[in-house]
Structures are given as C-alpha cells and as structure tokens.
Amino acid sequence: MKLEEVKEILNAEVLCGHDRLSEEVNTACGADLMSDVLASKDEKSLLLTGLTNVQVVRTAEVLGDIVCIVFVRGKKPGPEILKMADSASIVIMKTDYPLFIACGLLYKNGLDCGSEF
Amino acid sequence: MKPYTMDFDVKARDFSSAGESSSKFRKTLLMLSIPSDIVRRASIAAYEAEMNIVIHSYGGKMHFEIYSDKIVIIADDTGPGIKDLELAMKEGYSTAPKEVIEMGFGAGMGLPNMKRNVDNMEVVNHDESGTKIVMTINF
Numbered sequence: 001m002k003l004e005e006v007k008e009i010l011n012a013e014v015l016c017g018h019d020r021l022s023e024e025v026n027t028a029c030g031a032d033l034m035s036d037v038l039a040s041k042d043e044k045s046l047l048l049t050g051l052t053n054v055q056v057v058r059t060a061e062v063l064g065d066i067v068c069i070v071f072v073r074g075k076k077p078g079p080e081i082l083k084m085a086d087s088a089s090i091v092i093m094k095t096d097y098p099l100f101i102a103c104g105l106l107y108k109n110g111l112d113c114g115s116e117f
Numbered sequence: 118m119k120p121y122t123m124d125f126d127v128k129a130r131d132f133s134s135a136g137e138s139s140s141k142f143r144k145t146l147l148m149l150s151i152p153s154d155i156v157r158r159a160s161i162a163a164y165e166a167e168m169n170i171v172i173h174s175y176g177g178k179m180h181f182e183i184y185s186d187k188i189v190i191i192a193d194d195t196g197p198g199i200k201d202l203e204l205a206m207k208e209g210y211s212t213a214p215k216e217v218i219e220m221g222f223g224a225g226m227g228l229p230n231m232k233r234n235v236d237n238m239e240v241v242n243h244d245e246s247g248t249k250i251v252m253t254i255n256f
Binding site for chain 2: 032033034035036038039043049051053054055056058059061062063064065080
C-alpha cells in the first residue's frame with residue numbers, strides 16, 4: 001500500500017515527508033509500548049501510536065524498517081519530533097481516528113501485520 | 118585484526134538524548150556494509166541496553182567493538198545493580214517507575230529482548246557497584 005493511500009484511508013494530515021508519499025508499506029503495527037515494537041519479530045514499515053514523545057521516532061530510527069509513523073486520536077507531535085523524523089527520513093502523519101479504528105481501516109483495506117505476531 | 122571501536126557516555130534519566138549512541142552505532146554499521154539483519158539485531162540490543170542505563174542506573178557507558186566477523190556491545194553502568202537477575206530476565210517483569218512506563222518503556226521486555234537478538238549475552242556484574250553486560254553477535 002502506498003503512503004498516499006494510507007493518508008486517504010485515515011483522512012490523515014502529513015506533517016513531515018510530503019515528498020515521500022509514493023513509498024510503499026507492506027506491514028503495520030499499532031502500539032503504545034515501544035518495548036512491544038522492539039520485540040516484534042518481523043519488519044514493520046508503518047507504526048501507528050498514540051504516544052507522542054521523541055522515543056517513538058528514536059525507536060523507529062533504531063529499528064530502521066519503519067518508514068512512516070501515524071499519530072492517532074488527533075495528537076500532534078512537537079517540533080522536536082518532526083525535526084528528528086525529518087533527519088531520519090521518516091514520514092509523519094496524524095489522524096483523528098483512535099488507534100483501534102485506524103488499524104482496522106488499514107487492515108480492512110489490505111494492509112497486514114506481517115508473517116509473525 | 119584491531120576492531121573499530123566506539124564509546125559513548127549515557128546519562129541517567131536524560132530521555133531527550135536517550136538512544137543517540139545506539140543510533141550512531143547503527144549508522145556506523147550501515148556505513149561498514151554489515152548485513153541488514155545483523156544491523157537490526159545489533160541496533161535493538163544496543164538500544165534496549167542503552168535505555169536500561171537511562172531508566173534504571175546512575176549513568177554509564179556504551180562501548181562497541183566491530184570486527185570483521187562479530188560485533189561486541191558492552192553496557193556498563195555505575196549502579197545500583199540488578200537485585201534479582203533471574204526475575205529481571207523474565208518477560209513482563211519490570212521495576213520501571215510509572216513515568217517511564219508512560220513513555221512507552223519499562224514493559225519488562227528489555228533484558229529478554231536483548232538476549233533474543235544476540236548470540237551470546239553475559240551479565241558480568243550486577244551488584245550495587247553497577248551492571249555490566251557483554252553481548253556478542255557473530256556473522
């Protein structure tokens with residue numbers, strides 16, 4: 001699924017990485033625990049979360065396979081987060097949907113969680 | 118062969134720069150064309166260890182050695198140690214304070230996740246003088 005489609009399905013606002021919306025994402029995970037994201041066995045390319053601290057971007061950066069972070073429930077990340085995401089080439093979006101609905105909409109539209117969970 | 122080494126100081130409770138040394142370590146591994154699955158495992162193990170120093174210790178150091186056939190990661194802090202190592206190795210056991218859990222950490226997955234991502238992990242010391250963990254990934 002292209003990030004452009006993710007944006008449309010979630011009615012999301014792109015806050016960082018407008019020029020990279022043609023990039024593909026194959027798997028996604030929704031989590032508020034970065035420990036769970038780090039413990040996931042397979043590569044995830046999209047992260048949906050309600051947490052808005054710099055550690056979210058740092059976790060994505062360290063994993064290296066997350067190309068986009070979607071902040072749910074209308075939460076807006078601060079400028080420090082956007083700056084860090086920009087330098088790590090990570091696309092940032094925000095959606096008004098809560099985590100459960102956002103994940104459900106993407107799943108319904110064909111985005112899966114990968115081979116293992 | 119002499120390894121390529123990197124050293125970083127890690128401050129206790131400094132969450133804004135927490136993870137910086139693991140991030141720099143990862144960039145170096147990529148620059149050295151280390152296979153991507155090795156980079157992923159090494160970065161996760163390093164980041165969990167670094168977060169442990171930030172969350173639980175009085176401060177410490179991260180030391181990295183990159184050889185042609187293996188990576189050694191050493192997390193070394195100045196205390197207060199791990200009281201019950203056997204419990205700490207269990208998934209879900211956590212002594213992290215509430216504010217750390219609110220940041221998305223302290224779920225009790227750190228040490229088990231480090232162990233899962235490396236070929237060998239040795240807790241060299243865990244008394245009140247500090248915790249020292251040596252991890253090796255072969256490739």
